[in-house]
Amino acid sequence: MLSREQFELELTRRQTPEVRKKLKEGCVAVAGLGGLGSNIALMLARTGVKKLFLVDFDTVDPSNLNRQAYTIPQMGMKKTDAIQELIRQVNPWMELETFDGRVTEANVEKLFEPYPVICEAFDTPESKAVLVNGVISRLPGSVLISGNGMAGSYSSNLIRTDKKMNRLYVCGDGVHGISKTESLTAARVNICAGHEANMAIRLILGEKEV
Template sequence: MNEKLTKEEIMAALNERHSPEKQALLSEGRVAIAGLGGLGSNVAYALARIGVGHLHLIDFDVVDITNLNRQQYFMEHLGMYKTDALKSLLLKINPYLDIQTDCVKVTEENIVDLLGDEPIICEAFDRPEAKAMLVNGVLEHFPEKKLVSATGMAGYGSSNTIRTKRLMKNFYLCGDGVTEPEYGNGLMAPRVAICAAHEANMITRLILGEEEI
């Protein structure tokens, strides 16, 4: 059972679960994920598991011990760039995915070059100022692209307050919109993962042609 599965075997299993018609769309899907922390690493796992064929992973940070409370990394990855660590993990799920990595900080100066090729962009940063920069940059330079962002997921409040909203024609926002990290109510794995699942599910729907909430 340690032998690597063939591409045909993996595709047959995905087709059985999702249908060949839906899986063909997922396999052709192209998504950029900006930020590979609690949101981005969970989004990437979900998309890899359903066979989204082309993932562009963007982050400049390394795995730190404080990341292990909510991010999809292990102790063996401490000190590794998140792009390298996450790519290695996703390829264990499906070694036939097309995964591009950019170990770089997203800025106003490089956002056009970094995000020009993917029709769907996932904003998955921790810091509000970075979120605002990416959202504003995408809306300015790429109004035709689908943008899925998130805000408000800290602590351990009710799961039911995390929602997906369509704010504009191509702009979707996940989270409760208000909950920021604070002492005793920081970013914790369960609620962050719920918000990441909202992002991943909205991205899945967009790939499959479903744009309404």
């Protein structure tokens, strides 16, 4: 068994005291728990942030296994429950809050207002637009990190993090979205997830993309 003290000790061996102090107080919302969001959440859990707010309405099915963090025994589970189960196996001491439902124009402000950093990881343009517009127009204390363009087998180097507005960052290649003509692979989706998670960490640390 691993104690909380041992877990924290191992983090402090790999993070400077200043970084560890900030990260252990970091709170991040992850909206969408598919290929991007499930992996973003696990990366942040391994990093040792204080709290995650996990949002999705869906359940785990076989089509998710090629790129999402879930396992075969979790098929049929709500994604909010399944990702909590995985996180607890990595970092059982962090605070977790979930919302099992859809994000709408009516609830976006209430759901995300407490969170200074929000990772957008939705599949559809409509859902992305609701969250982006809601955060930018109605949540002045929050910064949004969005994903756009991670499909195909194109060069990893095309995926990048760009600052689009003062409170909006976009990760991806900006071109190759989900479609019937593009493949989806765990590798490229995870690269984009890593960009979102790393930008969330940088924001917690007070860093910004130029």
